[in-house]
Amino acid sequence: MKVTSFNINNYKSIGSKDNFLSVDPKVTALIGKNESGKSNILEAIGKLSFNRPLSPNYLSNKNRGASGEVSIIVHLEYYQSELNQFEVSQANTSLSFIDNTTIKIEGGLSELVKDDELLMEAINDVLELNIRSVWGNESKRIKSVQDYMNGLKVITSHVYINHSAKLGHLKSWITNAYKSKEDLIDKIEIIDNCLAKHYSLLPSMYYREQYPQLEASYKYDDIKDIFKDTNHIFYRFLIAAGITEHEIVDAFEDPIDGNRKTVRNRIVRKIKNNIEAEFNEFYNQEKIEFQIEFESRVFKIYILTDDKAMNLSERSNGLRWYISIFVDVLSREHKNSSLVYLLDEPGVYLHVNAQKQLLELFSRLAERENQVIYTTHSPYMIDSKDITNVRAIEKVEEGDTKIFKSAYNQNLSNDSKMETLSPLVQAIGADLKFNIGPSSKNNLITEGITDYMYMNAMINYLGIDSAPNIIPSAGVSNINRIVSILFGWGCEFKILLDYDKAGYKEYDVLVNKLDETLEDKILFVCCNEEVVKEKMVSNPQTIESLISEDDSKQLSTPYDGSSSSKKLAAKEFHDKVVNKEIELMDETVYNFKTLFEALNIQDYNLTTVRN
Structure with a gap:
């Protein structure tokens, strides 16, 4: 199974708000300034084991300002290979660690255990036995047997902690006077083997x-x-x-x-x-x-x-x-089992090229149904081809760590937005020139992270090798700041704007207030020069307008015009396209090829792909 997210409650600098860490299916990067709480996040996750509850030492690491206790909820889902192996209607699973005695299960794994007829039949047979006639009258042993039996009664809603050890004790404690001893041992071994098979789906933490x-x-x-x-x-x-x-x-x-x-x-x-x-x-x-x-x-x-x-x-x-x-x-x-690798500043001793190669190692690990979560300050440890896996971590004035779902969240502090070109750069604590620099000859500035995700997905889909370096702005109104820096560095660039009021407002700032020569560098999503020259937005178009209706229906959360669905739809589109989970309609492909041709990314014979 793969982890989709963690809810970390009241652990060290992490409080009861903004404590949700969304995890990429493959590699997730955590970026933030020193003392922002990145290491605390890794520690909270890394000390988990799905075969034992939280330890007293773990629970003692309580956030001093929190009113609630330490707890953590892990959300998981099956890999496709596991879905092919097991017939389950509920793929999502959650495990709740709330104290030092139990781990609660809900969802897919619970259903899988419940639907295991061989397991449930063996458990029912064991529970029907008279404890004293099978395991004797010694009081301490009877109490332990009763505790083990209580665990079996809630097997579908709770992890059976240390199941092999407990079931091994049950086998060794059976009295020789019990006539069906061998048959009972077989049933206990069935329980042990079935649980081992199901629990092996849960990942292990490497920390x-x-x-x-x-x-x-x-x-x-x-x-x-x-x-x-x-x-x-x-x-x-x-x-x-x-x-x-x-x-x-x-x-x-x-x-x-x-x-x-x-x-x-x-x-x-x-x-x-x-x-x-x-x-x-x-x-x-x-x-x-x-x-x-x-x-x-x-x-x-x-x-x-x-x-x-x-x-x-x-x-x-x-x-x-x-x-x-x-x-x-x-x-x-x-x-x-699959592994979740948790690495704190893994590239700190490595030179630039070695850091980049470490990213290749992470990708290699993720291909084998593992996941990697790492922290970094280095711009070289961020995959410039896919920054959708970056999570920004920030410590607020009250001292609590705040986890953002992306590095381009508008709720990051104003200082982050004003002092740097984007929240990503501020979170890394680095200078954008390390990523794009004066030597870069092909840069494309987009309005935001969703434009980046759609463009990157289609560049991947079309197999374009000479793709530009896409720089997502933290909102359309910040594009002029990025342009000013690129001018100073002597970089070549183009600007992609939505064909709407906000896009035209920034167009006016760029051309009329910054530099009139920028007009030749600006392209609107609609790619229609005659419409653009009218400067009248009668039919607004955004990057989402390039996606056909049929392709939009392939998303579980299609874009409906709301801000809440905008990033979800873009991320799902990006992941499904990059992972080759959907085949796009010709209309979508044609629209993006037209846009790419206008941006001089690559030439196409458009008539061959038009519906």
Whole structure:
């Protein structure tokens, strides 16, 4: 299952308002100034487990100014592969963590458990038993059995916490005097197996408060203890490579010299095949090779670049960090359930190109039914081709963290809007020139984020390689500010305006107050020069006007002219088009191709696609 959102209540700086985090199906970026509360959000999410309730320590992290208690609600939905596997009418699921004893379930997963006839029949058979005749008369045991039975009674509305341990106890506690002991054990194992299958649909959280770096060498005596710590970075390195504890023992302790050499060669091959090959696929700053040496009773790691071998500790912190997080993340993919990777400032030690490659790693992880949520201050850690996955985090005067559904929310502070070109730039704390800069020769300014989403979706749909750098303004009235900066930097750009009163008002500001030469850079959505010259908006047109009625009907939340549906429709259109979930009508394709031709994005033979 994939997470769609979190409701985080009263955890540290997060209060009971503006505490809803919408999560992208693949990668979500959290941006905001230092001390805005980004790390608190990751911590609140990362310390969750769907197999245990909130701990007392978790609940003690209460927002000092809040009247309510700490709680969190997680909203999920099935992946398409899971929908194909299970026949369920309710796809959405919510899990509520409200105390240190229970996790409530509603929706799809609850229905899936309820509709499992084999599971429910086994539970009913167990619940019908006389507890004392099966498990004896010892008072403490009877109380535990009763508690376990109460959990089974509400199995469709509550997670059965630590089900394997509890059901294992039930099996071991059955008295030998009970005649149908083996039959009961079978029923308990059915319950255990069915719950394990259903609960495996829930994702696991990958969260590190710190990023330990892989060391250059490890003593064998220390490695034996490391195998007891499944979170140790060297243990994750071995798991990622597929190296077993038995192989490490044989590599150092096998009394036959030839056997030791054989297993050592096997370990080296596994590292090259399972780590080195995949690492070089994404880290193309330089090609590296891992060289492993077994010197005395020490496991040593060397990095070979251009035939020059260096001890891992001699390489840059950036490369060591990248290798460490790469193997840590790679090792988690050996789990059966999907993962939500929570990464706090993951690119802080990396140079610009390496940061961009980290985004490629995130995309790769998301392709395997995982999700990534990360925080950043770096403009290089924002995917300029798709900024719809960015969430802005801001701390208000009262000290509470405020979570916005996008980086282009009009409710961000006025200082954010006035001091920078857009809320996105202010939230990053960076300068827009890092993203578009004077060297950029092809920029397109749109009125807002919805225009960006439609344009980006159609550029993706048509497979346009020479697409412009789209800069969404925080509202049409802010376009002139962006234009002023681009003029100063010597950037080439065009401006796309809606054919409505607000669009013409900004047109007048741009042409009559800023620079009359801008007239040649402005295009209205309708692309009709004769209509535009009349400067009379008799039939207003926006970017949504380019979407055919049939395509609009394919959206669960079509644009109906209201502000509430505007962004929802744009986001759904964008996601469905990019993920190839809908086939667009020729009318929509023709309208956008006409617009793109007018913007000189790409030439088309329009007559071949017209209805």
